[in-house]
Amino acid sequence: MTETRPGGGLDAALAILDRLIGFDTVSAKPNIAIIDWIAGYLREHGVDPLVLPDASGGKANLYATIGPADIGGVVLSGHTDVVPVEDQAWSSDPFTLVERDGRLYGRGTADMKGFIALALSLVPGLAARPPATPVHLAFSYDEEVGCRGVPHMVAHVARHLPLPRMAIIGEPTSMTPVNGHKGIKALKTVVRGLEAHSSQRQLGASAIRAAAELVAYIYQEADRAEAAADPEDGFTPPGSTFNVGEIHGGSAVNIIANACQFRWDYRYAPYDDPDAVLARIARHAEETILPRLRATAPDATIVTEVEAEAPALGPDPQGFAETLVRQITGANDCGKVAFATEGGVFQQAGIPVVVIGPGDIAQAHKPDEYVSRHQLEAGLGFLQRITELARAGL
Numbered sequence: 001m002t003e004t005r006p007g008g009g010l011d012a013a014l015a016i017l018d019r020l021i022g023f024d025t026v027s028a029k030p031n032i033a034i035i036d037w038i039a040g041y042l043r044e045h046g047v048d049p050l051v052l053p054d055a056s057g058g059k060a061n062l063y064a065t066i067g068p069a070d071i072g073g074v075v076l077s078g079h080t081d082v083v084p085v086e087d088q089a090w091s092s093d094p095f096t097l098v099e100r101d102g103r104l105y106g107r108g109t110a111d112m113k114g115f116i117a118l119a120l121s122l123v124p125g126l127a128a129r130p131p132a133t134p135v136h137l138a139f140s141y142d143e144e145v146g147c148r149g150v151p152h153m154v155a156h157v158a159r160h161l162p163l164p165r166m167a168i169i170g171e172p173t174s175m176t177p178v179n180g181h182k183g184i185k186a187l188k189t190v191v192r193g194l195e196a197h198s199s200q201r202q203l204g205a206s207a208i209r210a211a212a213e214l215v216a217y218i219y220q221e222a223d224r225a226e227a228a229a230d231p232e233d234g235f236t237p238p239g240s241t242f243n244v245g246e247i248h249g250g251s252a253v254n255i256i257a258n259a260c261q262f263r264w265d266y267r268y269a270p271y272d273d274p275d276a277v278l279a280r281i282a283r284h285a286e287e288t289i290l291p292r293l294r295a296t297a298p299d300a301t302i303v304t305e306v307e308a309e310a311p312a313l314g315p316d317p318q319g320f321a322e323t324l325v326r327q328i329t330g331a332n333d334c335g336k337v338a339f340a341t342e343g344g345v346f347q348q349a350g351i352p353v354v355v356i357g358p359g360d361i362a363q364a365h366k367p368d369e370y371v372s373r374h375q376l377e378a379g380l381g382f383l384q385r386i387t388e389l390a391r392a393g394l
Contacts, residue, residue, distance in 0.1 A: 009121075010373070010380055014104070016041075017117035018097040021106035027081040027145045030058035034080050038062055038139060041120060045127040049137075052153055059141040061153035065161075066126045066135045067390065073134030074390055075167035075351070076383070077342060078116040079143030079150070082108040088367035103370040110359030114371040115170025118358070118379050122387055131390035136164055143342055146186060146308020150342045158349045166321035167346040168386070171339075172359030172371070175378045177325045179334035179354060181341055182235065182267045183312030185274055189214065189285075189304040191249075194297035195258035204256030205297035208249045210289050211260040214302070215244050217284050218264060221277060233269055234336035240268040240277075263307070267338065270314035278304075311344030313353060321352035324394065328385050329356070337361070356382070 023034040032053070039049045042064050049064035067073060085094045085107055092098045094107040104114070119137055126135055138157075141149035157163070171178075191211045196204030222242040229239020242264065249260025268274045285302045293300035315334065316322055322334055334354065339361060343353040358379035359371040 010377055013117045013121035013376065013380060014097075016120050017104065017109070017114060020113040020117055021097040021108060022095055024095050025081050025108070026084050027142055028084070031080050031141045032058055032060055035060045035062050035139070038120065042123060042137075045123050047123060047127055052156055054141070054149070054152070059149065061141060061149050062137070062139045063153055063157065064137045066123065066137075067131040068134050070162060071134065072162040072164045073131075073136055074386060074394070075136040075138050075164045075346070076115075076119040076170065077138040077140070077150075077167050077346070078112045078119065078170045079140045079342065080113070080116070081141055081144050082111065082113075083144050083365045085367075090367045092368075094369075102373045104373065104376070105368055105370045107369055109371040110172040110369055111361070111364035112170055112172060112357060112359075114172075114359055114376055115357040115379060118376065118383055119170070121380070122383060126387060129391065131387060132393035133165070133390040135387060135390050138167070140342060147310040147340070147342050147345060148308070150345050154345050154349045154351075163349070164351050166324070166352045166354070167343070168325070169341050169343040169346070169353060169355040170357035170379075171341045171355050172357050172361050172364060173335075173337065173355055174360050175329070175356060175358060175375060175382065177322070177329055177331050177334040177354050177356045178337050179313070179315040179317070179322055180234065180270060180336040181313045181343065181355065182240070182269055182338055183274060183344060184265055184267050184308070184310050184340045185278065185306055186263070186265045186308040187304055188261060188263050188307050189302065190261040191259065191293075192299070192301045193256070193258050193260075193293055194300065196256045198254045198256055201256065203296065204258075205293045205295070205300050206256050207260040207293075208257040210293050210300075210302065211247065211249060211262055213289050214281075214285055215247070215262060215264075218242055218244060218281060221281060225272070225277075229269070230271070233271070235269060235338055237338075238269075240266065240272045242266055267340075268312060270312040310340040310342070311348055313341065313343040313347055313355070316352055319352045321354045324389070325354045325356060328382060
């Protein structure tokens with residue numbers, strides 16, 4: 001157990017983490033049960049949370065303020081959803097917290113219920129001695145499937161509440177501050193052609209061929225992005241990347257395929273314009289590939305839709321958030337990561353962002369996901385320092 005400073009110690013956080021892990025919040029399922037539990041916990045300590053449900057009522061964001069409600073403060077942000085556990089070989093029940101050799105195992109321990117538990121463990125101390133600068137808790141749904149929940153919460157805050165001075169996104173970075181990550185657009189393209197006997201190519205329009213041509217063009221864009229990448233941009237690999245990860249089409253070897261679809265993603269560096277790149281791909285499909293399909297299939301179509309997306313996060317080295325976090329951690333600068341977070345959504349709303357949290361992203365999404373006690377202790381110390389500065393009116 002860590003030294004008990006204002007806000008409680010690690011034992012309190014572990015007790016909360018035990019409860020949080022017990023909620024099966026895989027993104028395909030509702031998260032309302034965990035939100036209700038967190039809301040009840042906050043109310044027990046005199047904090048009135050704002051619960052923002054989705055249209056179904058089965059999922060919700062939660063936003064709570066401790067301290068003055070009329071000024072912007074520090075947001076501690078985390079997502080409540082986790083990735084699936086099916087077809088993974090776990091050594092223990094993924095929804096039961098288990099400690100072995102200083103490691104806390106369970107789905108979401110690193111990504112990112114460990115951070116949420118640390119933030120919640122501070123509530124009793126903060127409620128007893130409210131800070132001069134408010135501390136906001138922001139817990140979202142459906143981050144793992146494209147940051148679908150957090151934009152609604154951030155938009156509500158921007159419209160109706162004082163804009164926070166900064167946001168800390170508690171993704172697992174091994175407590176190393178991060179000021180940049182790539183954005184992502186996950187897309188699905190559906191090609192419709194015209195079936196015919198495979199010996200009569202003049203009568204059909206192959207959706208598979210058209211899809212293959214478009215996939216080839218996407219990888220030409222990938223080559224262009226690689227050639228244009230700034231090798232010193234801090235990302236591994238540098239620059240923007242493309243991947244076609246799934247493709248399905250056709251029904252038999254002797255039938256010209258009338259349909260083909262593929263899913264792909266574009267992970268773009270903050271200095272690239274994703275809309276311009278995707279518009280170029282769409283224009284090639286419309287002006288070069290589609291006319292050939294329609295020569296024999298007038299009703300042929302190529303339709304691409306964005307299934308999920310998260311904006312990139314760009315650095316702000318002289319900004320308040322980065323300066324404060326470097327001051328607390330002793331880091332000379334901030335790093336960059338290739339994975340996406342909700343940080344870009346906050347930044348787009350004008351809220352300075354740093355990503356920092358306990359655990360290693362290498363443990364996320366895998367069987368036997370864990371966060372170490374050591375990382376949780378470091379995370380707790382960091383958040384306790386944040387709350388001390390908030391009390392002093394940072």
